[in-house]
Amino acid sequence: MNERQNHTTRRNSAVTMIGLGPMGQAMTRTLLTAGHPVTVWNRTAGRADGVVADGATRAATPGEAVEASDLVILSLTDYRAMYDVLDGATASLAGRTLVNLSSDTPDRTREAATWAAGHGADFLTGGVMVPAPMVGTEAAHVYYSGRGEVLERHLAALTPLGAPKHLGEDPGLAQMMYQAQLAVFLTTLSGLMHATAMLGTAGMKAGEALPVLLSFADSIGDILRAGEDAPGAALDAGEHPGDLSTVTMMGATSDHIVETSTSLGLDLTLPLAVQSHYGRAIDNGHGSDNWTRIIDSIREPLRPDAGP
Secondary structure, rough: OOOOHHHHHOOOOOOEEEEOOHHHHHHHHHHHHOOEEEEEOOOOHHHHHHHHHEEEEOOOHHHHHHHHOOOOOOOEOOOEEEEEEEEHHHHOOOOOOOEEOOOHHHHHHHHHHHHHHHOOOEEEEEOOOHHHHHOOOOEEEEEEEEOOOHHHHHHHHHHHHEEEEEEEEHHHHHHHHHHHHHHEEEEEEEHHHHHHHHHHHHHOHHHHHHHHHHHHHHHHHHHHHHOOOOOOOHHOOOOOOOOEEEEEHHHHHHHHHHHHHHHHHHOOOHHHHHHHHHHHHHHHHOOOOOOHHHHHHOOOOOOOOOOO
């Protein structure tokens, strides 16, 4: 087989997709569009109807799905679901590559890599950093971790889903990055809803409030980058120069948010959590430091049995 034929074979290689929620369906359609034969399986069989109509092949069992392709992609609720689905198909795993794009903890990801290796399978962890409608677009990117040569072997099939970014050999790294970015995403969503609720008490409709709040959220990255030439460099050096936004200043603002939210009768869970970060930094004598000093209390949280 010449190089061109080999490239074509890899480009059009078969892929199995297990899990057909919105993300799994989006990835299946993207792979089909890219020219890959796709075999699918889902616990609720009816969820496969749409992608089968689009050209995918329905497998009757997880074992049949695994045996259809060397590359098996999983898009499930969590890693427990992977074991539930594949425990009866472990005899078919040897020589195949499992790419688990499900959300869970880094430790469970590492355990899964060991489990896969025990059955003779290669394993990649992945984190898709866009919602289902954006899969396969130029904006899509996917973090991977695991052996680099395994990712390289399947780049032709994985790249259509989103630009692949390999973080390293540790299977937990991609999951860690996924969870870290979702920590920013989810707390931002909660912040947006809290702010919308605040403005709503003054009679402002969400349709008026959210465009303004979203515009401000868009600007946060620029604001932070303007305060530091290389974001994160001072943190890595253990430096918190308090020439801009100090802990005391930001802490006072967090106090005002708590007081305002209390007066409005809103839930205080989020503002109290933020207030506690600044309060502990001030209590530890770091009020004149940059706001980044709050990372200390995040890195070393109070024990439940700790006294005042």
